[in-house]
Amino acid sequence: xxxxxxxxxxxxxxxxxxxxxxxxxxxxxxxxxxxxxxxxxxxxxxxxxxxxxxxxxxxxxxxxxxxxxxxxxxxxxxxxxxxxxxxxxxxxxxxxxxxxxxxxxxxxxxxxxxxx
Amino acid sequence: xxxxxxxxxxxxxxxxxxxxxxxxxxxxxxxxxxxxxxxxxxxxxxxxxxxxxxxxxxxxxxxxxxxxxxxxxxxxxxxxxxxxxxxxxxxxxxxxxxxxxxxxxxxxxxxxxxxxxxxxxxxxxxxxxxxxxxxxxxxxxxxxxxxxxxxxxxxxxxxxxxxxxxxxxxxxxxxxxxxxxxxxxxxxxxxxxxxxxxxxxxxxxxxxxxxxxxxxxxxxxxxxxxxxxxxxxxxxxxxxxxxxxxxxxxxxxxxxxxxxxxxxxxxxxxxxxxxxxxxxxxxxxxxx
Numbered sequence: 214x215x216x217x218x219x220x221x222x223x224x225x226x227x228x229x230x231x232x233x234x235x236x237x238x239x240x241x242x243x244x245x246x247x248x249x250x251x252x253x254x255x256x257x258x259x260x261x262x263x264x265x266x267x268x269x270x271x272x273x274x275x276x277x278x279x280x281x282x283x284x285x286x287x288x289x290x291x292x293x294x295x296x297x298x299x300x301x302x303x304x305x306x307x308x309x310x311x312x313x314x315x316x317x318x319x320x321x322x323x324x325x326x327x328x329x
Numbered sequence: 330x331x332x333x334x335x336x337x338x339x340x341x342x343x344x345x346x347x348x349x350x351x352x353x354x355x356x357x358x359x360x361x362x363x364x365x366x367x368x369x370x371x372x373x374x375x376x377x378x379x380x381x382x383x384x385x386x387x388x389x390x391x392x393x394x395x396x397x398x399x400x401x402x403x404x405x406x407x408x409x410x411x412x413x414x415x416x417x418x419x420x421x422x423x424x425x426x427x428x429x430x431x432x433x434x435x436x437x438x439x440x441x442x443x444x445x446x447x448x449x450x451x452x453x454x455x456x457x458x459x460x461x462x463x464x465x466x467x468x469x470x471x472x473x474x475x476x477x478x479x480x481x482x483x484x485x486x487x488x489x490x491x492x493x494x495x496x497x498x499x500x501x502x503x504x505x506x507x508x509x510x511x512x513x514x515x516x517x518x519x520x521x522x523x524x525x526x527x528x529x530x531x532x533x534x535x536x537x538x539x540x541x542x543x544x545x546x547x548x549x550x551x552x553x554x555x556x557x558x559x560x561x562x563x564x565x566x567x568x569x570x571x572x573x574x575x576x577x578x579x580x581x582x583x584x585x586x587x588x589x590x591x592x593x594x595x596x597x598x599x600x601x602x603x604x605x606x607x608x609x610x611x612x613x614x615x616x617x
Contacts, residue, residue, distance in 0.1 A: 217410075217579060218568055220588065233470060233580065233591040240467065240559050241447070241596045247556065249452030283552040285457065327577055327592040 253281030355617025370398035
């Protein structure tokens with residue numbers, strides 16, 4: 214098995230492993246941006262954050278119906294609370310993404326790429 | 330509403346599904362914070378006792394339910410990397426009984442080779458969808474390794490959902506759904522002719538996909554599904570697992586012996602190479 218790993222490391226060019234690591238990192242971040250609320254499933258993104266801010270600015274912050282990622286209507290009693298939650302998750306995820314992506318970029322060998 | 334996970338394990342002479350279930354169940358319990366029930370048979374249970382994993386199993390599983398081992402002529406080619414393979418029997422025909430067996434109101438039905446390292450699936454417990462199935466497989470290397478028959482049940486068939494993860498609420502709709510899965514299984518040749526898929530091996534993925542298609546009014550609705558499964562195929566090898574939960578894989582981009590390396594952590598992963606999963610069982614058990 215060690216021989217196999219060595220052969221793998223020899224074969225693997227840096228970009229190939231970098232590409233896989235970036236993909237799996239993205240997967241991990243996407244998981245963190247999935248948000249279940251009120252029977253619906255939301256993908257937390259800039260659009261959702263901006264839309265909720267627009268509604269709050271328009272003083273439609275209570276008893277609001279918004280569509281989840283499946284276009285299912287979901288009643289949100291307190292939109293400010295909902296937005297606080299998604300913003301908190303968004304930054305938690307994107308900060309982690311940034312930090313781990315920087316680590317990936319700094320890793321110049323396959324071995325270092327694997328050293329998460 | 331009581332929620333929990335359900336895992337089926339029926340050993341054959343080559344694969345210790347009970348051990349894999351212990352790992353998979355332990356990780357689900359740890360990362361999702363839910364009870365887990367094992368469904369197995371008397372011979373597998375006897376093996377669990379003989380191989381000294383029964384005690385640990387009673388700690389991990391809330392219930393161990395024994396059922397008749399399904400009689401099967403099903404066989405699959407089991408790969409362990411690109412170089413080793415053999416044909417083994419595969420007892421997977423009783424998955425549709427999950428509805429009757431589950432002790433939970435909302436159940437996460439898991440394959441024993443699906444390892445949970447995040448709490449992502451917790452977001453779906455309160456979904457109003459009665460039955461959710463993983464939408465697709467997301468290959469660790471990238472889309473170039475995903476074949477047409479990983480996405481559709483046949484050349485001319487419908488979209489394939491992956492029954493590796495299924496979440497359902499115990500209600501009338503789900504009961505009909507699982508009855509339909511069972512009906513498709515019982516009439517597999519007929520549905521094979523209808524949807525033009527290969528019937529040599531019974532696949533739950535196909536039966537669940539057809540049932541979902543029919544229950545949705547003969548339409549495919551991919552919007553209501555569990556997330557795609559990050560998957561390492563059976564020609565990849567789980568090389569090692571460290572104490573921090575990092576899994577290192579040898580990935581075969583072209584399905585040959587040239588491999589590259591990849592590592593994942595804190596991410597749910599479907600490990601199709603069962604032999605390599607079992608080789609790393611001790612390290613994985615340390616993580617639960």
